[in-house]
Amino acid sequence: RKEVEQDPGPFNVPEGATVAFNCTYSNSASQSFFWYRQDCRKEPKLLMSVYSSGNEDGRFTAQLNRASQYISLLIRDSKLSDSATYLCVVMEGGNTGKLIFGQGTTLQVKP
Amino acid sequence: DAMVIQNPRYQVTQFGKPVTLSCSQTLNHNVMYWYQQKSSQAPKLLFHYYDKDFNNEADTPDNFQSRRPNTSFCFLDIRSPGLGDAAMYLCATSRERVINEKLFFGSGTQLSVL
Numbered sequence: 001r002k003e004v005e006q007d008p009g010p011f012n013v014p015e016g017a018t019v020a021f022n023c024t025y026s027n028s029a030s031q032s033f034f035w036y037r038q039d040c041r042k043e044p045k046l047l048m049s050v051y052s053s054g055n056e057d058g059r060f061t062a063q064l065n066r067a068s069q070y071i072s073l074l075i076r077d078s079k080l081s082d083s084a085t086y087l088c089v090v091m092e093g094g095n096t097g098k099l100i101f102g103q104g105t106t107l108q109v110k111p
Numbered sequence: 112d113a114m115v116i117q118n119p120r121y122q123v124t125q126f127g128k129p130v131t132l133s134c135s136q137t138l139n140h141n142v143m144y145w146y147q148q149k150s151s152q153a154p155k156l157l158f159h160y161y162d163k164d165f166n167n168e169a170d171t172p173d174n175f176q177s178r179r180p181n182t183s184f185c186f187l188d189i190r191s192p193g194l195g196d197a198a199m200y201l202c203a204t205s206r207e208r209v210i211n212e213k214l215f216f217g218s219g220t221q222l223s224v225l
Contacts, residue, residue, distance in 0.1 A: 031210040032210045041199070042218065043219050044201070044216055045216070046213065046214070087153070095208050097159070097205055
């Protein structure tokens with residue numbers, strides 16, 4: 001079983017749609033959780049951290065369910081510029097700072 | 112201004128010919144990481160340095176080595192590249208190895224092996 005699992009997609013949605021991505025992780029000792037965005041042949045860029053209480057940044061909402069070891073990302077009012085791969089990322093427990101990346105979910109927003 | 116700089120952006124090498132990828136940082140961060148990302152796959156950690164302390168991942172092949180001569184620079188050496196080593200190589204830094212510490216990524220080096 002992969003340490004961080006995501007549906008690779010692609011998700012093809014029209015502009016203005018709401019889309020949700022899910023992610024599960026296997027290590028219950030994981031301590032920090034993130035969503036990164038990666039454009040084609042570019043480096044991953046931090047989109048947002050994910051907290052148990054849920055957090056929102058504009059059109060983006062992230063949720064963490066520690067009991068189910070489940071992370072989600074909701075994008076409202078999709079823009080063409082949201083087209084990218086979204087990587088679910090978990091920081092390993094202990095003092096390693098090691099990030100475990102999911103395979104990523106590809107989003108294509110169409111006009 | 113770029114804070115984590117990787118050179119070159121694209122690198123082509125021949126099967127079996129040693130190649131070195133470089134990473135430099137202006138952040139004075141303690142930790143430098145090397146990730147390998149193959150097409151349509153997740154970035155995978157190869158190793159990291161905490162200051163001068165080298166930390167190898169258990170499943171990183173011996174073909175991959177790294178050097179950190181000073182705080183600012185870190186190199187990835189591939190001693191005998193195979194076709195399967197073609198990938199994007201990402202360097203990242205962080206101030207410390209603690210939870211919620213932000214990672215800063217370079218723009219990556221895309222390696223092709225002919």
